[in-house]
Amino acid sequence: MTELLLIATIAGERVAIPAADVESVVEIEGVTPVPRSPVHVAGLAALRSRVLTVIDSCASLELGTSDTGRSREAIVIEVGGYPYALLVDTVEDVIEHSGKVRPIRTSIAPGWRRVATGMVETESGLMLLIDANSILSGPTAEAA
Amino acid sequence: MEDLINEFIAETREMLEALGGEIVAWEAAPSDRARLDEIFRFVHTVKGNCGFFDLPRLETLSHAAEGVLAEVRSGERPADHGLVSAVLAIIDRIGELVQALETGESISSADDAQLIEALTASPSASEREHQGSAGTVLEGRKAVRSIRLSIDLLDRMMSGVSDMVLARNELSRRLREAPTDLAVEAAFERVSTCIAEMRDAITRTRMQRIDNLFVTLPRMVRDLSSELGKQVSLEVDGGDVELDREMIEMIRDPLTHIVRNAIDHGVEPPGDRTAAGKASSGMLRVSARQSGNQILIDISDDGRGIDGDKLVKKAVSNNLLTEQQAERLGAAQKTALIFEAGLSTAREVTSISGRGVGMDVVRANIERIGGVVDVDSKLGQGVRFTLRVPLTLTIIPALTVSAGGQTFAIPRSAIEEIVRSKNDSVRVEALGGSHVASIRGKRIPLTWLADVLGVAPEASASEQSFIVLKPAGGDVYAVGVDFVHDHEELVIKPAAPVVMATGLYAGTTLADDGSPILLLDPSGIAARAGLLLDQNELEKLAARPHAPEAPQEGTQALLFRTIYGAKRVIPLAVVERIEDVLPDAIKLSAGRLRVAIGDEILPLAGCGDQVPSHRIRILRLSDGATEVAYGFADVADLVSVTGEMKPAASPGEVSGVTLIAGEQVEILDTYWLFADCASTRDGGGRKPVCALPTDDPWMNTILRPIIEGAGYHVVSHADAEAADILITNAEDEDVPPLPSGQVVRIRSSAEVRGKADDSIYRYDRTGLISALSRHAAKRTKG
Incomplete structure (x- = not known):
């Protein structure tokens, strides 16, 4: 079975995200902060007349916070009727993947463990397959 | 009634369409129980609705089909082919009749009896009948006059229009920067007008008469009162008031709840009523009316009223109040306790109004949609609940403010007053680590928006403005903000759950420049700041019984003091914003006083011909095309002008005088102001x-x-x-x-x-x- 995967870099690491989950890839500029929101909520940004909730993927993975001052690439996904933008370092490519998703056999950082659903072998090497939805919930979700 | 019939037609047609596949499937497998049930439900629903609308033919047909299907369901009759065909013939005829109902044509009823007979007749006869009627169905189809749209589609249209408005604003900004061509400007004006009309029309497509909500009341009141052995007559008024369809759905439950309560707890049994000297039949009045951007729904009964003291006792025994606190409560505050969780006055829980889940839920639901619910009660004479809700969920009037360099919006429905901290009548007192603002002798708990949000304030404490908020139920508090910007109509979008989870925001919106703005939730801010009920006792400590809030009616107006000390009001709708200007921005040029704001020159009124010697504040007024500045000293209040206006002796700056809180106040004649200034405004400030x-x-x-x-x-x-x-x-x-x-x-x-x-x-x-x-x-x- 072939699946389209979006290859992006988050916190310096290349990961694969099922393209079916992704609505679009956009440039985000001018993020309006949301005071008192969880650390992984970078703020709000406007995409035409829609208001995107911008998620700092790094913070969600407990790998530090991203700089939201400059223009950033983001992956737009829609969950429960609300559009979200996941900030990533870069979006590299969309590839066709027909191999198997393998279970993760090694010990990875807790942040990654929460969002990774498996490993995939691609032409450019082994990478984690990420469930974009679980990045939304942020570090607090596991504690709760 | 017309609406209801249309609703019935649309509903029946939808059911028929949905049933299309089921019918064919049932024909193929008459023993399929699930399909049978589906068809049975359809004829049963049609029968029920017909009885309501007095449509005897439809009723007879559906009743006959229902009877036969019931026999099949109970196994008394097999579902042979003849029976299936006969039932289908009847369903087809129902479709035809419904169609005819809509187009207004008539269909002969001669063969109705035949169709019904066919249900019991031999297979071959009914088969013919079925074929025959199918032909007429096709001929009978005529153009339909209405279509059903999903709210989703309307929402998309609405958001498309919001996009257009934003794009228009952006274009307008660009045009202002670029050298202008009159022809381009005229074309742009036309586009603007079209967009405004479009937005208006689409807003209206989402509107529905509140009748849709009221129409269920008579039946409910009848059923409830007979169940409870009470006599209640219902009076409904204002059913033609329109409001957003979604909004109607949101107030359905609260309204139902209040009506149920009124009959269950409010209206007494006939015997008690006669003993109390009242008519044996209770009176329940439900009325709706529009007031500015709000819809007011009044539900009043002439029952026993709310026993405030009983509520207080219960609140004390539930540890919601201390004895001392209870003693200081005014009558209105006692009544308002009805909105506290867990306080239900009924001695016994009844099946009608249920357990304590009551008025607190009603209040929460109304507040969630930006509304307010007030209660007014006279013991022994009755209760009146007033629901005040905005016209639509999507566009609400709001005030934009900033704290820590970021702009936020506050729903105007919650705003009582805006005061400057510099104002003499305002004093801030520190009290055990928190603050209390004393505004004209009234003590109000105070918090700072920047503190609540955890950002660094940009204005010093003395420069801040206080917004007095009344989230609901009388818990007034003040919040200090860095700057107050503008009154705006904002298109509100729901915020993502993770944002809502902070409890501080009610939604998001987009500013003219396309950047997102968060809409603050006044009760959320109070909760975060710890301004809960006990702290609000401070207000009660001021020993002034809190007067019940008069329902806001009439025109919203700004009460201010002119430079010469006179008190005047101006309709809020024309006030664009308030600004401070220094004297050197004001010049007597080209025949009148003008003030330079940014790169604009506006005619300045309200200062006579003298350039003021010190910094003044100005109201920027706009009629949509022209802007005029009006100098004044300070804002006194936001009021609603309801009283009679006595016209001025001669036309001029003041159009008349009215009474506001017993005081004579002059009404600024905005028409005259614009007319006076407009002539000097042409040509971008320079007269040809x-x-x-x-x-x-x-x-x-x-x-x-x-x-x-x-x-x-x-x-x-x-x-x-x-x-x-x-x-x-x-x-x-x-x-x-x-x-x-x-x-x-x-x-x-x-x-x-x-x-x-x-x-x-x-x-x-x-x-x-x-x-x-x-x-x-x-x-x-x-």
Whole structure:
């Protein structure tokens, strides 16, 4: 079975995200902060007349916070009727993947463990397959 | 009723469409129980609805089909092919009749009996019948007059229009920066008008008559009162008020709940009523009306009223209040306890109004949609609940403020008052680590928006403004913000759950420049700041019984003090914003006081002819096209003007006087202001100059005032070089040269002299003014 995967870099690491989950890839500029929101909520940004909730993927993975001052690439996904933008370092490519998703056999950082659903072998090497939805919930979700 | 019939038609048609597949499937497998049930449900629903609408033919048909299907369901009859066909024939006929109902045509009822007979007749007979009726169905289809749309689609249209508005705003900003071409500007104006109309129309498509909500009440009241052995007559008023469809759904439950409560707990049994000297039948009134941007729904009964003392006792025994606190409560506050969780006055829980889940849920639901619920009760005489909800969920009037360099919006429905901290009547007192604002002697708990949000304030405490908020139920508090910006109508979008989880926000919106703004939730802020009920006792400590809030009616207006100390009001709708200006921004130029704000020059009224000696505040007023500044000293209050207006003796700045809180207040005549300033506003602040032969007495005394009145600056022919337009006598050959060459020639006789005569008759006022503006426009373009 072939699946389209979006290859992006988050916190310096290349990961694969099922393209079916992704609505679009956009440039985000001018993020309006949301005071008192969880650390992984970078703020709000406007995409035409829609208001995107911008998620700092790094913070969600407990790998530090991203700089939201400059223009950033983001992956737009829609969950429960609300559009979200996941900030990533870069979006590299969309590839066709027909191999198997393998279970993760090694010990990875807790942040990654929460969002990774498996490993995939691609032409450019082994990478984690990420469930974009679980990045939304942020570090607090596991504690709760 | 018309609406209901349409609803019935649409619903039945939808069911028929959905049933289409089921019918075919059932025909193929008559023993399929699930399909049978589906069809049975359909005829049963139609039968029920028909009884309600008095449609005997439909009722007879559906009743017959229902009867037969019931027999099949109970296994008394097998579902043979003949029976299936007969049932299908009846369903087809129902479809035809419903269609006919909509198009207004009539279908012969002659063979109805045959169709019904066929249900019991032999297979071959009913088969023929079925074929026959199918043919007529096809012929009977006519164009439908209405379609059903999903709210989703309307929402998408609405958001598309919001996009258009934003794009328009952006274009408008660009146009202002770029050199303007009149033709482009005119085209842009047209686009703006179209977009405004479009937005209006789409907003209206989502509107529905509140009748849709009220129509279920008579039945509910009848059923409830007979169940409880009470007599209640219902009076419904204002069903033609329209509001957002979604909003209607949101207030359905709260309204139902209040009505149920009124009958269950409010209205007494007939015996008690007679004993109390009341008519044995209770009266329940439900009415709706529109007031500005809000819809007011009143639900009043003439029952026993809310026993405030009983509520207090219960609150004390539930540890919601201490004895001391309870003692200080005013009557209105006692009644308002009904909105506290877990306080239900009924001694026993009944099946009608249920357990304590009551008015607190009602209040929460109404507040969630930006509304307010108030209660007014007189023991032994009855209760009145007033629901105040915004017209739509999507567009709400709001105030934009900033804290820590970020802009936020506050729903205007929650705002009581805006005061400047510099104001003499405001004092801030520190109290055990928190603050209390004393505004005109009234003590109100105070918090700072920047603190609540955890950001660094940008304005010093003395420069901040306080917004007095009343989230609901009377818990007034003040919040300090860095700056107050603007009153705006904002298109609100729901915020993502992770944002809502902070409890501080009610939604998001987009500013004109396309950046997101968070809409603050006044009760959330109070909760975060720890301003809960016990702290609010401070207000009660001020020992002033809190007067029940008068329902806001009439025109929302700003009450302010002029530079000369007079109190005046101005309708809030024309106030764009309030700004501080320094005296050096104000100049007496081109015949009147003008104030420079940014790169704009606005005519300034309210200051006489004197340039003020110190910093003043101005109201920026707009009629949509023209902006005018009005100097004033300070804002006193936001009020609603309901009283009668006594007109002024002569037209001028003040159109009349009205009573506000027992005080005479002058009403600023905005019409006059704009008319007075508009003439001097044309041409971007610079008046076009028109040269007249001022030595000609007719020109100087008769024509000059008209030209000046049309917004021109008049000079004599001697200064014609600087002029945009030159007016001369047609008879006069000695015309001074004019660089721009725009000359209007005026003749004294009404007849035209020859074909080449382009002069204008001196009393042709319209011709003259239009010639002037034509030339002036050419001049500006060139």
